[in-house]
Amino acid sequence: xxxxxxxxxxxxxxxxxxxxxxxxxxxxxxxxxxxxxxxxxxxxxxxxxxxxxxxxxxxxxxxxxxxxxxxxxxxxxxxxxxxxxxxxxxxxxxxxxxxxxxxxxxxxxxxxxxxxxxxxxxxxxxxxxxxxxxxxxxxxxxxxxxxxxxxxxxxxxxxxxxxxxxxxxxxxxxxxxxxxxxxxxxxxxxxxxxxxxxxxxxxxxx
Numbered sequence: 463x464x465x466x467x468x469x470x471x472x473x474x475x476x477x478x479x480x481x482x483x484x485x486x487x488x489x490x491x492x493x494x495x496x497x498x499x500x501x502x503x504x505x506x507x508x509x510x511x512x513x514x515x516x517x518x519x520x521x522x523x524x525x526x527x528x529x530x531x532x533x534x535x536x537x538x539x540x541x542x543x544x545x546x547x548x549x550x551x552x553x554x555x556x557x558x559x560x561x562x563x564x565x566x567x568x569x570x571x572x573x574x575x576x577x578x579x580x581x582x583x584x585x586x587x588x589x590x591x592x593x594x595x596x597x598x599x600x601x602x603x604x605x606x607x608x609x610x611x612x613x614x615x616x617x618x619x620x621x622x623x624x625x626x627x628x629x630x631x632x633x634x635x636x637x638x639x640x641x642x643x644x645x646x647x648x649x650x651x652x653x654x655x656x657x658x659x660x661x662x663x664x665x666x667x668x
Contacts, residue, residue: 489525491539492555495537495572496514496573499534501533501534502533503533507660509567513562513565514527518540518662521558523551524543525541525664525665526662526664526666529661530658595622597614597618607639609633613636629649
């Protein structure tokens with residue numbers, strides 16, 4: 463009977479190791495939100511997201527950075543190296559960002575870092591796209607017809623709001639004459655991401 467126990471025991475240990483084995487702990491991740499009233503997604507990216515990305519690249523505790531820029535708001539996600547605790551990462555990241563506040567827009571507001579561990583930051587594939595209208599103006603012709611940019615802008619907005627084809631919209635010159643908007647402008651439609659996403663990883667882009 464003793465021999466049987468010796469043979470079975472290792473088998474039981476092996477089975478238990480598979481059943482009770484734990485998944486590796488999720489790496490510490492923190493999220494910080496920065497608000498910048500009135501700024502476009504492009505302005506948010508250039509004035510806030512990119513400077514913060516460059517700052518995070520200098521921290522040895524940081525493994526990756528994801529920045530999501532949209533109108534008036536920037537969300538950044540910082541994933542730490544496997545050896546760092548979430549609370550420690552929050553403290554270090556917050557200290558670094560505070561050191562950069564003098565270089566950020568004066569109107570920007572930085573929230574406290576929150577624990578985002580175990581969650582996945584957004585990626586480009588998650589971002590919906592929106593339709594965008596591009597208006598190319600023949601400025602020389604507009605000047606000859608005495609049509610201001612303000613008048614053109616108002617005419618475009620009026621056409622978009624009414625749902626009327628822009629080729630049929632009229633624009634008023636400064637002397638009160640009416641011209642087809644299509645006479646001085648070309649229109650093209652395109653799509654672009656609703657948000658702008660930047661990602662950097664120490665393992666992918668050292």
